[in-house]
Amino acid sequence: MPNWGSSMIRRLVAVVLLAVTAYASADYEYPYQNPYLATVMGTPDSVKASVPDTIPLKKRYLPQIEGRKIPDALWYGARLDYVYAKQKGPAPLVFVIAGTGASCDSEKNQFLMRALYAAGFHVVGITSPTYPTFVIAQSTTMVPGEQRMDAADIYNVMQKAWNEIGPGMKVTSFYLTGYSLGATNAAFVSLLDEDKKVFKFQKVLLLNPSVQLYNSISKLDRFLENIPGGVDNFNKMFHRIVNQLGTAYKRSTNVSFSPDLIFDAFKENPPSDEELAALIGISFRLSASALVFTSDVMTNYGFIKPANEVLTRNTKMDDFAQVSLRVGFTDYFHEYAWPFYEKTTPMKTRAEFATYQGLQSIQDYLISARKVGVVDNHDDVILAPGEIDFLINTFDTRAKIFPYGGHLGNMEERDYTAYVVDFFKR
């Protein structure tokens, strides 16, 4: 038995490693160590932070910016909603920026607002600049993705919201947070605030940010290419997943579609990593398709819709929808956003322009700004190799990195939520 010794050693090493990980994460009870599964499944009830189900959240809206002409087909986007909940007494106010393609009252934004409101803060939810109504009503460029431009738009929206709701609020200081792309946005907004000094943010916390935007969108696009047989098999895979959900639906006692379905569907029959990645890719692709088409209609660039074709409220859009679903974030970057910004950006090349959209481009600021912290996971699926190290090196003691949880899968887990609340409390 020549391998006896080495296999013994391997087993010993495995046992030691297991013991170490078990020790290191003794309190961390998040169950999914597969980052793709974590990202899709989120946080199960058993380890969820206890936050109230509802808070007195109010919704208001900002009308379109002055002089903005809105095409008939996008009539519903003439206003940008924001939400807020105010404390009776004086308290700090936390702005919460939603992630890619998400609105001010997205599920994750609502969760963060509930947790922070319960901890005694005023909260204001801000829609992502990549959400269609932001593009339509409040984006100055109508071509989101350029981080400094987006930060300026977000900053404007925050000021307008504050002008409306501020008079009735006793605010002691301003804080800022955001998740996913909203976290990247928050970093650039914080930088802008150093200059504009309207809010003078005292604390800023980035939750699972995209570090280098281009790396994240490349990964998300690749998730769809990983579909067995390539992207042309998108329909086949789509049908298979729908069928899988359908089987769970037929078996369940539920008579309506609910988010629990996805749990039921995958609990017994977990899909492969490729399929889970494709699901994550689809969810981002749905956002991308909405963003790309909305921006194209607004600028009349002729990207998916022929330039100068006027869409009415009743125009049949199936073909546009089909094509948009096949256009990824990287296509948007290369064939649309870069040509749009090429003439105005100080960056000389496409590659420089891409790097300019990442946290690396403001690393000096992030190192010096002691008020900015970050929470992330070692296995976040939107990060490229080395990007977690970048966060650790940049933020040092201000970085809280969980061993696993995928992309925000663990955001509602007790330790994660407690860290977020404590960060603003201390």
Add this chain to the structure above:
Amino acid sequence: MKTSTVNATTIALLLLTTLLSGGCSTAPSKQSGQPLSAPYYERDRMMINDTDAPLEINDPWEGMNRSIYRFNSYADKYFLNPAVSAYNFVLPGFVRKGISNFFTNLDNIQTVVNEVLQLHGGSALQTTGRLLVNTTVGLAGLFDPATPMGIPQHYEDFGQTLGRWGVPTGPYLVLPLYGPSFARDAGGKVVDAEVFNLIDPLQLDDVNEGYTYAYYALLVLNTRATTSFQYYQTGSPFEYELVRLIWATKRKLDIEKY
């Protein structure tokens, strides 16, 4: 009660025919006067025609449907949502739960009829059991002791019965106030309403007209309050297509499920 339902149905049908004759076809997109050029991502370059597209659903009345979809969003915004807010504010949660239980229990009459028509005897027995338990022990359906007893809740309508026997959905149809449906299912709704009137479980004919109005008001409020969907909340310019796809998928599965 019969008169008012017939009236409502007639009004709905009239509204439908008016809308149908008004705008059957999809409005073509206009040109701004300037010449059109091919977009960067042309459809023919991006799509292979022989692969099936998941979003494709028979929707010849799309122009009308989109108009009704928009109308429904306004009805929600100016009438139903404010009414539901008031409903949620005035009535405590347990009362609303009771009302919701009551209508779910009442729906079971329609479900059992259709389960019999679909020859799903086992399900029909379960639903009968629910109906008996919740109507008696559950005090006319206000409480739901059948669920802790392990009797599952089903939902069947005449549209599903037609589907079970092979009748195709027909064109996609957005109903005023109600929302997504198909020609087959809209017809099914009329049959279900007529059967309900024939059985007349609440004997609303014999009571004060005020109760009848209260019944319909609560029915509408409860239906809206228990439906979480809000128009234009996806933000997507393709929301209409997405809702249509999800609805078509759900109805297909509803028919396979019993």
